[in-house]
Amino acid sequence: MDCRTEDLGDALAFWSAALGQPGAVDPDGKYAVMQGAGNEPRVLLQAVAHESRVHLDIETDDIAAEVARMERLGARTVDARPRWTVMEAPTGHRFCVVGPQRAGLQANGTLWDDG
Known part of the structure; x- marks a missing residue:
């Protein structure tokens, strides 16, 4: 999900709680990865400058x-x-x-x- 934000950690906190998937922000703060159980899709958050979208x-x-x-x-x-x-x-x-x-x-x- 593209997230128009200055702090991807805030976006991760919301989506991780909403989807019940743990996650972590990468060291440069541009991406966060959440992984569901088993073969569930992996959800990535990306900090972007354009409007938020999936x-x-x-x-x-x-x-x-x-x-x-x-x-x-x-x-x-x-x-x-x-x-x-x-x-x-x-x-x-x-x-x-x-x-x-x-x-x-x-x-x-x-x-x-x-x-």
């Missing part, structure tokens, strides 16, 4: 291929960075295509067959 990160081992797949589905690229690409779905929702963020992508990820 966005998804889609993990992939091939960012260019996943961006191309998303574009074929109707998404558009908003901003391409070296380690991630910001995209917008046809519904107007922003999301990022990122490299692997945690172990197990190869074993648990989806292999897409666009052929």
Whole structure:
């Protein structure tokens, strides 16, 4: 979740209590990570300068291929960075295509067959 805040610790205190997930702010104060039990989704908070919003990160081992797949589905690229690409779905929702963020992508990820 993108949080427009000067103190991510305050945001973490609220969302950690609201979701019942423990978390910690990273040393530079830009990100906080909360982890649910088992295979529950991991929730990240990010300190940002723009309006607060929720966005998804889609993990992939091939960012260019996943961006191309998303574009074929109707998404558009908003901003391409070296380690991630910001995209917008046809519904107007922003999301990022990122490299692997945690172990197990190869074993648990989806292999897409666009052929």
